Amino acid sequence: MLVTALVVAAFFGPALRSAEAQGFSRTEFQYQGGTAFGDTVVSPPGFQHVFTLQHASAGSRGENFFFVDMVCCSDPVSNRDMYLEWYSALKLAAVTGGEFSWGPVVDVGLLGGINWGAQTHTSRLTPGLRFSLDLPGFAFANLDAIWLVDVGRGLDDGGPPRDGGILGLDFNWARPFSIGDADFSVEGHGEWQSPHTDEAGMSRPYTVLLQPQLRHDLGKAAADAPGRVLVGVELQLWLNKFGVEEAHEFLPQLLVVFGF
Numbered sequence: 001m002l003v004t005a006l007v008v009a010a011f012f013g014p015a016l017r018s019a020e021a022q023g024f025s026r027t028e029f030q031y032q033g034g035t036a037f038g039d040t041v042v043s044p045p046g047f048q049h050v051f052t053l054q055h056a057s058a059g060s061r062g063e064n065f066f067f068v069d070m071v072c073c074s075d076p077v078s079n080r081d082m083y084l085e086w087y088s089a090l091k092l093a094a095v096t097g098g099e100f101s102w103g104p105v106v107d108v109g110l111l112g113g114i115n116w117g118a119q120t121h122t123s124r125l126t127p128g129l130r131f132s133l134d135l136p137g138f139a140f141a142n143l144d145a146i147w148l149v150d151v152g153r154g155l156d157d158g159g160p161p162r163d164g165g166i167l168g169l170d171f172n173w174a175r176p177f178s179i180g181d182a183d184f185s186v187e188g189h190g191e192w193q194s195p196h197t198d199e200a201g202m203s204r205p206y207t208v209l210l211q212p213q214l215r216h217d218l219g220k221a222a223a224d225a226p227g228r229v230l231v232g233v234e235l236q237l238w239l240n241k242f243g244v245e246e247a248h249e250f251l252p253q254l255l256v257v258f259g260f
Contacts, residue, residue: 023059026227027260030054032234034253042241043249048073050253061094063109063130080119087113087144089130107132111144120242121159123152126168139174139185146170154199160242161198168193183217183226188234196243204243211236213255230257 128146154162
């Protein structure tokens with residue numbers, strides 16, 4: 001896994017250096033807590049706590065995003081996990097000098113990333129394309145088309161069976177708005193993953209994961225410190241969770257965000 005990370009970092013180094021040198025950069029520590037509606041084999045038992053370190057940055061030639069989740073719940077054994085995703089994108093217009101815009105698409109990026117989970121023994125590479133969109137009122141909006149390549153050991157590592165490759169589509173966005181002097185945003189992502197067959201020969205259904213957040217800028221309202229402390233809710237809707245047929249989950253969560 002370390003070798004994989006180094007290869008991806010070397011390939012997307014220009015995006016990383018560009019984002020560090022100029023442009024936007026934000027790091028957040030998030031807490032989410034809630035109880036799932038849905039009694040399935042993959043639903044977290046009891047009250048679930050999620051602690052997240054998240055970073056996003058963008059420069060003239062590229063964009064970076066990663067998060068690390070630490071998950072635990074009232075059950076002392078089940079559903080304790082560490083999970084991370086990391087994505088970097090090279091903007092083709094900036095790198096090649098060409099024009100990659102039409103309609104709402106303002107740029108196309110070459111995307112690469114990693115998905116890794118400890119308890120679930122997940123290890124995937126995510127090459128693909130990012131279509132950056134210009135949508136009225138949105139701080140940003142992207143449509144990512146990725147191919148999830150399973151590089152884990154699968155059944156040999158005591159984890160789930162390896163899959164033969166999955167097509168994924170992910171729409172991620174942030175839409176700020178104000179009510180009077182109060183600032184809010186609706187942001188998050190929604191993703192669809194294609195049906196596939198795993199190494200055990202089992203057919204797995206499509207999955208849909210929606211994770212929108214409604215945030216209120218409490219830092220600005222209470223202490224004239226915009227973006228520092230935000231509160232709100234996150235709604236997680238997961239259809240066929242982990243590729244398990246009819247394992248649907250709805251998980252409303254309290255949300256507290258510290259930004260820096």
